[in-house]
Amino acid sequence: MPPAQGAAVGHPDDASSRARRRRPTNLGHRSLMENSKRRARAWPRGKRAAPDLAWLELAARQALETRDNVAAIPESGCANALFPARHTDTPAHGDRQLAVVQDVLARLAGCSGDNGLVAHGLLQHLLARRGGEAARIGRSEAYGLEGLNQRLSAGMGETGDAMRAGDFIGFMLNRYGPARLLGLARELAAGLPLDAASRMATGHPAAMLELQWAHSLPRDSLSHGMRAFGRWILAMLRPYWALCLLLAGGLLIQAFYAMLMPIWLHRLFDHGITPHRTDVVEQTLALLAGGFLVSACAGIAVDLGVSTLGPRALNDVRERAFDRLLALSFRHLGRYKSTTLVSRLTSDMHAIESATISIIPSMALKLVMALGALAAAVALDWHMALATVLLFGASMWAPRRLTQYAVLATHARKSTESRLTAFIKETIQMLPVIRALDISGHRREQHRTHLQALRTAARRHHLLGELTGRMTGFALSGAQMAVIALGAMLALHGTVSSGVVVAYIGLLLELGSAANGIAEQLSGLIHALSCWQRIESLLQGPIDSSTDAPALPKPVGEPISRVSLSDVSFSYAGDRLDLDGVSLETPLPRRIALVGPSGSGKSTVLNLMSRTYDAISGGIAFDGIDIRDLDSRALKSAIAMVNQDNTLFDGSIRYNIRLGRLSAGDTEVEQAARTAEIHDFILSLPQGYDTEVGEGGRLLSGGQRQRIVIARAILRDPQILLLDEATASLDAEAEVAISRTLAHIGARRTVLSVTHRLASCPAMDLICVFRNGRLAETGTHDELLQRRGTYHDLWEKQSQIEIAESGKGADITLQGLRRIPLFAATPAEDLERIQGRLRVVEVQAGSVLIEEGSRAGNFYIIARGEVESSVRTSTGAAGVMEILEIGDFFGEFALLEDVPHPTTCRARLPCLLLSISREDLQDVASLDHSSAEQSAMERAIAATLDRRLDAKLARTLEERGRGSARMPRGPAG
Numbered sequence: 001m002p003p004a005q006g007a008a009v010g011h012p013d014d015a016s017s018r019a020r021r022r023r024p025t026n027l028g029h030r031s032l033m034e035n036s037k038r039r040a041r042a043w044p045r046g047k048r049a050a051p052d053l054a055w056l057e058l059a060a061r062q063a064l065e066t067r068d069n070v071a072a073i074p075e076s077g078c079a080n081a082l083f084p085a086r087h088t089d090t091p092a093h094g095d096r097q098l099a100v101v102q103d104v105l106a107r108l109a110g111c112s113g114d115n116g117l118v119a120h121g122l123l124q125h126l127l128a129r130r131g132g133e134a135a136r137i138g139r140s141e142a143y144g145l146e147g148l149n150q151r152l153s154a155g156m157g158e159t160g161d162a163m164r165a166g167d168f169i170g171f172m173l174n175r176y177g178p179a180r181l182l183g184l185a186r187e188l189a190a191g192l193p194l195d196a197a198s199r200m201a202t203g204h205p206a207a208m209l210e211l212q213w214a215h216s217l218p219r220d221s222l223s224h225g226m227r228a229f230g231r232w233i234l235a236m237l238r239p240y241w242a243l244c245l246l247l248a249g250g251l252l253i254q255a256f257y258a259m260l261m262p263i264w265l266h267r268l269f270d271h272g273i274t275p276h277r278t279d280v281v282e283q284t285l286a287l288l289a290g291g292f293l294v295s296a297c298a299g300i301a302v303d304l305g306v307s308t309l310g311p312r313a314l315n316d317v318r319e320r321a322f323d324r325l326l327a328l329s330f331r332h333l334g335r336y337k338s339t340t341l342v343s344r345l346t347s348d349m350h351a352i353e354s355a356t357i358s359i360i361p362s363m364a365l366k367l368v369m370a371l372g373a374l375a376a377a378v379a380l381d382w383h384m385a386l387a388t389v390l391l392f393g394a395s396m397w398a399p400r401r402l403t404q405y406a407v408l409a410t411h412a413r414k415s416t417e418s419r420l421t422a423f424i425k426e427t428i429q430m431l432p433v434i435r436a437l438d439i440s441g442h443r444r445e446q447h448r449t450h451l452q453a454l455r456t457a458a459r460r461h462h463l464l465g466e467l468t469g470r471m472t473g474f475a476l477s478g479a480q481m482a483v484i485a486l487g488a489m490l491a492l493h494g495t496v497s498s499g500v501v502v503a504y505i506g507l508l509l510e511l512g513s514a515a516n517g518i519a520e521q522l523s524g525l526i527h528a529l530s531c532w533q534r535i536e537s538l539l540q541g542p543i544d545s546s547t548d549a550p551a552l553p554k555p556v557g558e559p560i561s562r563v564s565l566s567d568v569s570f571s572y573a574g575d576r577l578d579l580d581g582v583s584l585e586t587p588l589p590r591r592i593a594l595v596g597p598s599g600s601g602k603s604t605v606l607n608l609m610s611r612t613y614d615a616i617s618g619g620i621a622f623d624g625i626d627i628r629d630l631d632s633r634a635l636k637s638a639i640a641m642v643n644q645d646n647t648l649f650d651g652s653i654r655y656n657i658r659l660g661r662l663s664a665g666d667t668e669v670e671q672a673a674r675t676a677e678i679h680d681f682i683l684s685l686p687q688g689y690d691t692e693v694g695e696g697g698r699l700l701s702g703g704q705r706q707r708i709v710i711a712r713a714i715l716r717d718p719q720i721l722l723l724d725e726a727t728a729s730l731d732a733e734a735e736v737a738i739s740r741t742l743a744h745i746g747a748r749r750t751v752l753s754v755t756h757r758l759a760s761c762p763a764m765d766l767i768c769v770f771r772n773g774r775l776a777e778t779g780t781h782d783e784l785l786q787r788r789g790t791y792h793d794l795w796e797k798q799s800q801i802e803i804a805e806s807g808k809g810a811d812i813t814l815q816g817l818r819r820i821p822l823f824a825a826t827p828a829e830d831l832e833r834i835q836g837r838l839r840v841v842e843v844q845a846g847s848v849l850i851e852e853g854s855r856a857g858n859f860y861i862i863a864r865g866e867v868e869s870s871v872r873t874s875t876g877a878a879g880v881m882e883i884l885e886i887g888d889f890f891g892e893f894a895l896l897e898d899v900p901h902p903t904t905c906r907a908r909l910p911c912l913l914l915s916i917s918r919e920d921l922q923d924v925a926s927l928d929h930s931s932a933e934q935s936a937m938e939r940a941i942a943a944t945l946d947r948r949l950d951a952k953l954a955r956t957l958e959e960r961g962r963g964s965a966r967m968p969r970g971p972a973g
């Protein structure tokens, strides 16, 4: 997401100075685009000579260097005109500038169009090269190219997908060179499916590329494969070695029987039936029956043992996995969707359990029986035994390539399935928003894309799984027939007796059934193997450094009297700095406000201070001791954080508060609830503190939930209270009440409060203003106002809006209205009338205020909350254009007749808005407009347009402004 440009609205001076600042960058961007267009034109499609990699890299570097210049694009709106909407639909990677660069690259490579894999991969690959990084994915992640391409083309890729695409591009360049890579890109851009494009460009099917790609990756610590899986299972079973020995005994008995049976059959025929020896026949039959009984009992014992051992050992694994999950770093976990994580620890684990309990023991049995049968075969006749070993070995070895494909296909299917699960979960959660936005059709389309990917993946998975089993079966039958034929020939030549041939038939049946059984179980084992690989790649991630105790933990000061941030930088995704060289030193306790536009890094500071993440350079210190050297438990109990998210745990109110300090008694819990001003409400409930809050706390209101979260924080009695827009998700009334409670609680301690509303700032001891990840200004309210910088601008914008004590009403001053460029030239008396007609509208988070393409009839000014302005992209996804904050306005198109609104405006948080309809404005403000004034207003609207929308739309409106479109006219007009 681009840094929000709250200043999209503001003083005309600001607008012009910003425009001055941006002009050169836009020009830079334009010239780059024109350059790239010229180059693209210079290469006729189809016969185009592929540029070499060095050239492409040079161009990419140029594009990346202009990344800063591209920063102005979302506002200047020229990007859409140059590149049809595609770059706006990449919120998955959160960086529009990169998306624009990516488009540039795709064009330079001559493969612009609906091309996911190469366009995304090329950019990611070049970024990684630029950062001097090696391949960042494990071998187990190189799978599912088709799905990867589909997702990236549809703008539905996850962060990990771009990384995989980047790695794939690296592989393609190394193995096939830039010409073939670009050939692939062009075929894809021409609309060929990946498989066909891959055949055209490289002569191989996509599945082969996938396999080669997987093999190109170095074997890392996750050196996956059957051997590693086998070692892992042995390690898991080690604590239960005694039981394992008993099981092995049971298996050996069965194998022994399998070995003896053909020998006894040989005896029956050659020494009993042929010479008519009744005693030998009776003895041998008794042996066969006795052996069968013993072997059957051993089999039952093995079943019992396995069903005891499997779940026990698997529970150990589940426990270790859960422990690891609790400790994994957020940066690593951020690569996965929550549903993916759930499926790793549930269904994937289940697949491993079924492998451990049924597949592996049964395969082990079959294997041991096969070995026993082979030993018997050698005892009967070594010629035939040698032929059997060779033929059976070859038949098991032949389909190994198919097995590798099957592993990848299983992997791809699982991952496609978990994406579909995540999508369905999100749809269920967001159903009210989906209906409100009327985007069911769009979601249906996305669902169809998921289903299509699943269909392809499932087909490959089933086909390859079945084929692997069947091919092995065919090969085994062939081997059996060949051995029998050999036996018959040898018998005819008198080399072996007919009893040996009969015994061999039994032996071959035994061997065949064992090998078939192994082949059949193989797909289950492959599935379990890929599940294990997925679990491993999750759990082998780095652990959260805050759970990693320092060698000599230092105590936390009581009280902490100083905090210092020294040149702190941080990045979430590793591709840009989200916090850039922040330095600050201040004595404590103090009340500190962190303010600035959305996305400027305020919450990140709190995340670093609470050690949710650690800085990548620089450090934070309390009383001169780096927080990484402090005793992490003591640090965590010295700090409490309250943020917007007030989701509760399923359980009672008492349980939820007590989570703040598990050792707290009931009296302390109640005291905390009293301080959070929720005690009386709790007592008014029939079950009091034992009232169940429901899933996520849905049985309580947002304000009540937030008070419970505050009570939980108070129970820790923290020295430092971190408030991250703690009241932003509440309605206006609850916000006012809870802000009062928080002010009361924070009076005695250090409070760091991230806030968008500056009303509380004058009472703060220190205000830190953030902009683009940097600390732009610090000081008290008065100092910052005198400095006339960012804070001054924000304050000027917000201070003109007043919210009533009750939180229900709002007002804007005449000066505030005058700051809106549209009203810059409106006469004072008209402005007063506009002010009088403004209505207060309160809306919930998620409400759509203006729908893209609709003929909106209201103009809005934000008094509280945040509104997101977005456009529907070519893929149907919403591309966020701008985050509008307090003092910003939207809906100015409503003031022009018959102009469809170019964006969708949706409340991100509960909002209080001041609104005026077009009719009201016509009534009060344009009764006797002179044409000069009218055109000034039109110009102001066009100027806002230019900042916010794409150039194409801006041009259309400009034309309308000159032609048919007219400002609202009063009766006299």
Ligand SMILES: Nc1ncnc2c1ncn2[C@@H]1O[C@H](COP(=O)(O)OP(=O)(O)OP(=O)(O)O)[C@@H](O)[C@H]1O
Residues within 6 Å of the ligand: 001, 094, 334, 572, 573, 578, 596, 597, 598, 599, 600, 601, 602, 603, 604, 605, 754, 770
């Ligand atoms: N978990 C995350 N993973 C990746 N990027 C993130 C994550 N959280 C924040 N960011 C990015 O880091 C940057 C700073 O975010 P941060 O939340 O600190 O901003 P902020 O000023 O608190 O914004 P807001 O006022 O909207 O909460 C933004 O560009 C944001 O997109």
